[in-house]
Amino acid sequence: MIDDYGFDLIRGEARFVSENMVEVDGRKITARNFLIATGASPAIPDIPGLGDVDYLVSTTALELQEVPKRLAVIGSGYIAMELGQLFRNLGAEVTLMQRSHRLLKTYDPEISEAVTQALTEQGIRIITGATFHRVEQDDNCKRVFISVDGQEQIIEADQLLIAAGRQPNTKELNLEAAKVNIGDRGEVVVDEYLRTNNPKIYAAGDVTMGPQFVYVAAYEGWIVAKNTVGNAKTKLDLRVVPGVTFTTPAVATVGLTEDQAKADGREVITSVLPLEAVPRALVNRETTGVFKLVADAKTRKVLGVHIVAENAGDVIYAATLIVKFGLTIEDLRSTMAPYLTMTEGLKLATLTFDKDVSKLSCCAG
Secondary structure, three states, X not given: OHXXXXXXXXXXXXXXXXXXXXXXXXXXXEOOOEEEOOOEEXXXXXOOOHHHOOXXXXXXXXXXXXXXXXXXXXXXXXXXXXXXXXXXXXXXXXXXXXXXXXXXXXXXXXXXXXXXXXXXXXXXXXXXXXXXXXXXEEOOEEEEEEEEOOEEEEEEEOEEEEOOOEEEOOHHHOOOOOOOOEOOOOOEOOOOOOEOOOOOEEEOHHHHOOOOOHHHHHHHHHHHHHHHOOOOOOOOOOOOOOEEEOOOOEEEEEEOOHHHXXXXXXXXXXXXXXXXXXXXXXXXXXXXXXXXXXXXXXXXXXXXXXXEEOOHHHHHHHHHHXXXXXXXXXXXXXXXXXXXXXXXXXXXXXXXXXXXXXXXXXXXX
């Protein structure tokens, strides 16, 4: 759409040469404002021997022409799970390895447990609490030397995928010349208006290491455009950001987890609805999953919704509206949910705060 909007596109490696000038392949450009939106790249962990191994990252894994017989994955976040499941579905033996002691460690435990159960049932081997000692390669065989609870193991694979997080693309920008501050992970530090400490320079998207979703980057770009071109004073608001991991079943979440709500000083009540209590899941014959709602015990407002289910990503937008606009448990109970839809799980989950859903008839209120 660049031509439609009349933008000038200059291809090349850009770097700052001063506080108000960038250089691209010898061409110097000044402007009233700059937006840094260089994104992020796969982070490579510091494991001895890894630099001497032909490993894959998220981009190169999708360029493979053949499915490996055995795939080992260092990391178990959303990229690791999505690609690991992809290759498992294509016939590979897949092993996910991670340092933390459970999948999705920042999510509610019920979500982590449901995801772990689903992936394990699908034949994916999950190793948690791993300490990585070194990596070796012999011909086409990669070996990852780890220990778990003091017991040493060697994981052998035909391909090794590194999916251990992301790092901001700032190294080549020469931000020192622009006097722009960066954080401990190399991210561009911005204020509530997405402005750096240099008032002429803004940043948006993954380079700031905020929530790494394309819609968040687009939203932040919109804010920068309003604040620069439109001379507005629009503040960034990331209090209610939905997230989806496109596994099967999918993982979708919005708002506060139970621990986050308690850390915020709130008294909370929770509802945990197993997927086997959702009629749509029974029809699909896919009952591994869960709906979890977190609510304020005093106001009864829903603070967070967390789902593991088929089509969870389609359900989470309704949950986003619920959290953003402060709807209560009673607000949800008073609505009618279409029968045999996954969204019905939201309504049923509100009933489990003080009722046994298994004893309710179809479409019960």
